[in-house]
Amino acid sequence: MPPAEALADALEAFLGALAREASPATLAAYRRDLSAFLAFAEASGLADWGELDAALVRRFLGQERARGLAPRSLARRRAALSRFAAYLVEGGRLDHDPVRLSQAPRQPRHLPKPVDVDQLARFLDAPHDDSPLARRDQAMLELFYSCGLRLAELAGLDLDDLQPRRLRVLGKGAKPRQLPIGRRARQALDAWLLVRGQLAGEQEAALFVGRRGSRLGHRAIQLRLAKLARERGLAEHLHPHRLRHSFASHLLESSQDLRAVQELLGHANLSTTQVYTRLDWQHLAASYDAAHPRARRRPEGGQDDP
Numbered sequence: 001m002p003p004a005e006a007l008a009d010a011l012e013a014f015l016g017a018l019a020r021e022a023s024p025a026t027l028a029a030y031r032r033d034l035s036a037f038l039a040f041a042e043a044s045g046l047a048d049w050g051e052l053d054a055a056l057v058r059r060f061l062g063q064e065r066a067r068g069l070a071p072r073s074l075a076r077r078r079a080a081l082s083r084f085a086a087y088l089v090e091g092g093r094l095d096h097d098p099v100r101l102s103q104a105p106r107q108p109r110h111l112p113k114p115v116d117v118d119q120l121a122r123f124l125d126a127p128h129d130d131s132p133l134a135r136r137d138q139a140m141l142e143l144f145y146s147c148g149l150r151l152a153e154l155a156g157l158d159l160d161d162l163q164p165r166r167l168r169v170l171g172k173g174a175k176p177r178q179l180p181i182g183r184r185a186r187q188a189l190d191a192w193l194l195v196r197g198q199l200a201g202e203q204e205a206a207l208f209v210g211r212r213g214s215r216l217g218h219r220a221i222q223l224r225l226a227k228l229a230r231e232r233g234l235a236e237h238l239h240p241h242r243l244r245h246s247f248a249s250h251l252l253e254s255s256q257d258l259r260a261v262q263e264l265l266g267h268a269n270l271s272t273t274q275v276y277t278r279l280d281w282q283h284l285a286a287s288y289d290a291a292h293p294r295a296r297r298r299p300e301g302g303q304d305d306p
Contacts, residue, residue, distance in 0.1 A: 146185035148247035
């Protein structure tokens with residue numbers, strides 16, 4: 001078998017194994033990242049994955065950085081390579097993971113600014129024409145903000161995932177979680193379900209469908225949100241991730257319960273939630289002063305009680 005064909009076959013075998021546990025979006029991202037590396041490895045004269053070393057990985061990441069790839073994209077490329085290398089080690093094709101010897105690019109912390117609570121309330125409460133599409137859009141908006149959903153999670157919802165007060169969501173890594181549905185979101189969903197049959201066929205499982213009756217795609221949802229923001233006078237760009245971040249920030253500011261927000265967001269690690277959410281500093285300082293026993297104000301006169 002020619003070297004190039006052998007390299008590609010091993011890569012396809014890995015992606016096939018990954019498909020059994022990863023989401024379609026994750027699988028597509030890994031395919032793009034590893035296909036780019038495969039092309040680089042072939043051009044560099046690599047004949048067998050057993051010859052993969054840290055120097056080749058560093059040259060590849062250096063090339064990607066030089067052509068302007070963002071730090072987040074570079075980190076994703078490296079993560080895909082590391083998982084593929086672990087697969088090769090497990091299969092006996094490599095004796096160690098050379099990707100570990102390469103340094104991960106530092107990623108700046110770019111947090112989306114949450115929409116102001118009052119602004120968001122006015123946006124969500126804006127009247128619409130009550131058409132089936134308008135009811136669908138309202139239900140999507142309310143569900144995004146009520147449950148803090150990722151774009152892929154909302155797009156992947158089926159009718160069977162919906163219960164009277166709860167929503168079953170399939171998150172990253174195909175991990176399911178149960179989320180409470182707020183009152184306003186439930187009202188918007190009920191209004192949409194009354195007219196959903198005007199667009200969707202009897203055999204369509206998707207909760208949200210487009211004009212042609214099939215599942216609404218990621219890009220279509222993003223475009224609808226941006227259009228609604230313009231039509232309803234929201235003077236800021238709106239996208240699903242920003243609604244998710246607003247959900248997390250507003251809930252954390254009100255509840256102070258980081259663990260609960262972690263569970264609702266579906267984060268595996270608490271550190272992810274700490275970076276993802278942002279508390280207003282004055283709000284946090286006031287809570288500290290009110291609650292911490294060593295932060296209580298001294299009585300007048302400047303002396304502690306004896």
